[in-house]
Amino acid sequence: MRARIASEGAISVADYMAAANAYYYATRDPLGAAGDFVTAPEISQMFGELVGAALADAWVRAGSPDDACYAELGPGRGTLAADALRVMRRAGFAGEVHLVETSPALRTAQAARLPDGIFHDRIEDIPARPLLLVANEFFDALPIEQWVGNEQRRVTHDGASFALTLAGPIRETSPARAAAASALADHLARHGGAALIVDYGYARGESGDTLQAVRGHEFANPFDQPGEGDLSAHVDFAALVEAASACIVSRVVSQGNWLESLGIGPRASALAARNPDQTAAIAAARRRLCDEAEMGQLFKVIALRHPDWPPVAGLES
Numbered sequence: 001m002r003a004r005i006a007s008e009g010a011i012s013v014a015d016y017m018a019a020a021n022a023y024y025y026a027t028r029d030p031l032g033a034a035g036d037f038v039t040a041p042e043i044s045q046m047f048g049e050l051v052g053a054a055l056a057d058a059w060v061r062a063g064s065p066d067d068a069c070y071a072e073l074g075p076g077r078g079t080l081a082a083d084a085l086r087v088m089r090r091a092g093f094a095g096e097v098h099l100v101e102t103s104p105a106l107r108t109a110q111a112a113r114l115p116d117g118i119f120h121d122r123i124e125d126i127p128a129r130p131l132l133l134v135a136n137e138f139f140d141a142l143p144i145e146q147w148v149g150n151e152q153r154r155v156t157h158d159g160a161s162f163a164l165t166l167a168g169p170i171r172e173t174s175p176a177r178a179a180a181a182s183a184l185a186d187h188l189a190r191h192g193g194a195a196l197i198v199d200y201g202y203a204r205g206e207s208g209d210t211l212q213a214v215r216g217h218e219f220a221n222p223f224d225q226p227g228e229g230d231l232s233a234h235v236d237f238a239a240l241v242e243a244a245s246a247c248i249v250s251r252v253v254s255q256g257n258w259l260e261s262l263g264i265g266p267r268a269s270a271l272a273a274r275n276p277d278q279t280a281a282i283a284a285a286r287r288r289l290c291d292e293a294e295m296g297q298l299f300k301v302i303a304l305r306h307p308d309w310p311p312v313a314g315l316e317s
């Protein structure tokens with residue numbers, strides 16, 4: 001990037017974020033205690049199980065179509081898919097598994113958990129079939145642009161370090177996220193199915209600089225050692241909803257309220273009854289996923305669906 005900036009001049013924040021994250025994800029498994037950050041499916045199996053239950057429920061109420069596929073955007077270690085599919089298979093779902101993942105390192109991890117998974121580089125490459133899709137912490141990793149008024153912020157290098165141009169009140173946009181949400185909505189509108197998007201961000205109208213780097217479970221400077229930390233930014237759910245207008249989009253619900261309404265309480269009790277020595281850990285995982293001071297309020301959930309498919313549980317009623 002330093003060479004590129006020297007020859008082309010300052011690059012957009014989106015180009016910087018895309019290049020840094022492409023290198024970052026291609027060269028490691030960033031998840032878990034030994035990595036840089038922990039996601040909901042890595043905290044507890046209850047997260048993937050409830051996602052699977054919601055998708056299985058939509059599939060059964062849609063008439064259990066044989067040609068429907070499980071699909072996931074940015075499946076990480078494959079933990080969410082494994083937990084969700086265990087529940088979905090028990091409900092009779094026997095469909096294919098399609099994984100949109102660009103990182104060779106994470107494809108290897110996913111293939112170990114999901115031997116039947118079929119990989120794709122882009123949403124547009126998923127076959128023309130009804131989908132039961134989930135994307136957890138996928139959109140936050142896609143590049144954002146930053147603006148001060150109508151001027152785009154750029155990334156320069158002064159010989160010693162990367163730095164941003166322009167100061168002032170920041171507004172963020174993300175053509176990459178809008179393109180992904182719109183490709184997903186087009187697929188659902190044409191071929192049927194339902195999708196869950198779970199991510200951290202805001203329901204509407206917030207602004208400011210939300211670009212962040214996380215490394216070794218701590219916040220880091222996003223312009224220090226690009227490609228060695230995870231770059232992400234808060235997801236503007238109103239922008240996703242707008243980009244997904246080709247299909248029906250639910251309201252935006254907080255992760256905590258959604259998981260509680262789907263029955264994480266009874267699920268935690270059932271798990272604890274069978275694993276009494278894990279009772280405290282299961283209760284702690286539920287609090288981490290659902291409490292407002294933890295992930296419960298910051299993380300949000302929306303569903304997209306074909307008009308002939310039923311609403312996804314907990315999001316439209």
Ligand code: SAH
Nearest residue numbers: 025039074075076100101102103136137141
């Ligand atoms: N969903 C997982 C992992 C979240 S990390 C979990 O919840 O644990 C982000 C994931 O998105 C990683 O798998 C990363 O490799 C993938 N990813 C990031 N940018 C991508 C892109 N442009 N195309 C496809 N996958 C991408």
